[in-house]
Amino acid sequence: MTKITLTTKEFDQLPKQCVKIVLTEDKPDWHRLVETKDGRLEYRMGAGKRKDMTVRKYRTLVRSIVMAAKSHKLTHIALQLGPMGCPKLEEKGSKWYYRTLAEQLQLATYEFTTYKSKKSDYALKEIMICGIKKAADKQAFKTGLITGEAVNYTRDVANTSGEDMAPSQLAEAAKKAVSGTKAKVKVLDHKKIKQLKMGLLDAVGKGAKDKPRLIIIEYFGAAKKSAPVALIGKGITYDSGGLNVKPTGAMHDMHMDMSGGAAVIGTMRAIAKLGLKKNVVALIPAAENSISADCMRAGDIATSMSGQTVEILHTDAEGRLVLADAMTYAEKYYQPKAMIDVATLTGASLVALGQKTSAVLTKSKSLQDKLVEIGEDTGDLMWPLPLWDEYKSSLKSTRADIANIAVNFARWGGCIEGGTFLSFFAPKKTPWAHIDMAPRMESAAGDKLVKGATGEPVKTLLRYIETS
DSSP states (O other), X not given: OOEEEEEOSOGGGSOTTOEEEEEESSOXXXXXXXXXXXXXXXXXXXXXXXXXXXXXXXXXXXHHHHHHHHHTTOSEEEEOOXXXXXXXXXXXXXXXXXXXXXXXXXXXXXXXXXXXXXXXXXXXXXXXXXXXXXXXXXXXXXXXXXXXXXXXXXXXXXXXXXXXXXXXXXXXXXXXXXXXXXXXXXXXXXXXXXXXXXXXXHHHHTTSSSOXXXXXXXXXXSOTTSOOEEEEEOEEEEEOOTTSOOXXXXXXXXXXXXXXXXXXXXXXXXXXXXXXXXXXEEEEEEEEEOOSTTSOOTTOEEEOTTSOEEEOSOTTOOHHHHHHHHHHHXXXXXXXXXXXXXXXXXXXXXXXXXXXXXXXXXXXXXXXXXXXXXXXXXXXXXXXXXXXXGGGGGGBOSSSSEESSOTTOOOTTHHHHHHHHHHTTSOSSSXXXXXXXXXXXXXXXXXXXXXXXXXXXXXXHHHHHHXX
C-alpha cells in the first residue's frame, strides 16, 4: 500500500530518494527523467497549457503521474500542485482541488494482488505532498484520502472471486467495512426473507448452496426523527444467468455483478469514517444466480414483498428482481426521504452509452440534475435516460401482474426496460433514481486505472449524502 502524506518541508529538505514531479506546459506525451546539479532526480512531464486544464483532464493528470512513477519504478515521489493559473480549476476552489487530488492518488495507486502467487519486488512506497498550508485545504485532502480508501475497499470486494464472495461472505465484508464506527449491520437470512414474503429475492437465490441474504447497514448521524436517505445496491455475488445461461465470454467477470452492492458498502464506510451528520440506510439484497435443481425457471411466477406478482420470462434478468424486494423493504421500514439504487443491471446500458458513463433514470428532474452535476464534479459520470410511463406496457404479463422483461422478448431499450421494471416498486411520493453502472463496472481504456473494478459511483453517492 502506498503511503500518501502531507509535509511542511520544502523539496530540497526531503530525503534524496524522493523524486520531484515537475509539470510543464508541454504536450501530455512529453516525459523526461533528469538528474539536477545537486544530484537529485526530477521527473518532468507535460500537462498541456494551464489555461486549457479542465476538471476531467485534471483527474486524468493525477492518475497519469502515479502511472508514470510506477512505469519508472520510482519508490518515493513528491508533488507540489495547486490550481493557480488554471482558470477552470480555480473556479472549483482549493478545497475541491485538494480533495480531488487525494481521491485520485488513492485510486491510481490501487493494485489487486490477492490471487497472485508471486508478489512484485517493486512498490511505490510513498507520495509526499508539499505546499498545502491552509487548515481547510488539509482537511479537504484528508477527506479525499478517506473517500479514496473507501473506493478502493469497494474495488477489493468487487474484484474478489465468486467462490470467496458468496452472500454470507458479502455480509461479512459489510460488517468489516464499518467496523469500529457507529454504523450498525444486520443481516436477514433465508428463513427471514421467506417470512417477510420477499419472493423475488428468494426466487433468485434459492438455487445456490449459499442462500440469499438481505444486508442492512444503518447509520444515524443526525436526529433519529430525521428521515434517512436509502441506498440500495444489487448484490448478485455471481451471475451464471441461471437456466438462461450466459454464453462463453459473458460470464467470467460476473463475480463483479455485485458491484452496485459493493459501492453501497463502500459509501457507508466513507460516511461512517467521516462521521457525517446525516441519516443513511443501505440495503444490499445478496444472492447467487446459480443453476441447480432448486433454481428458478423461466416461466415461474413469483410474488414480491409488495404483493405484485412477476412472471420470470428470463432468469438472467435477476438483478431487478432482488432490487425490487429491497426497495419495498426500505420504503416499509424506513420511509426514506430519497431512494437511490445502484446496479450492474444491463448490458444494454453499455450498448447505449459505451464505457465512460453510468446511466441514471428517474422521474425527479431535480434528483437527476443533482446526480449528473455531482458525477461531473467527482468523475463518476452519469447520463440520463427516459423513464416514461409509455414503456410500462411492454412489461404487462398475461399470467401475472408484470414480467421481468418485455413480454414479446424485444431487445430494444434494455436499460430503460430495467429501470421501468423497478419503477413498479418505487415509492410513490419519495424521489427515487436508478443508476445502471454496468458501463463503469470495470476500468476502460484511457482511465489510467488498473484493470478491474472501478469502485464507482462511491464518490458521487457520498457527495450526494453530504449535500442532501
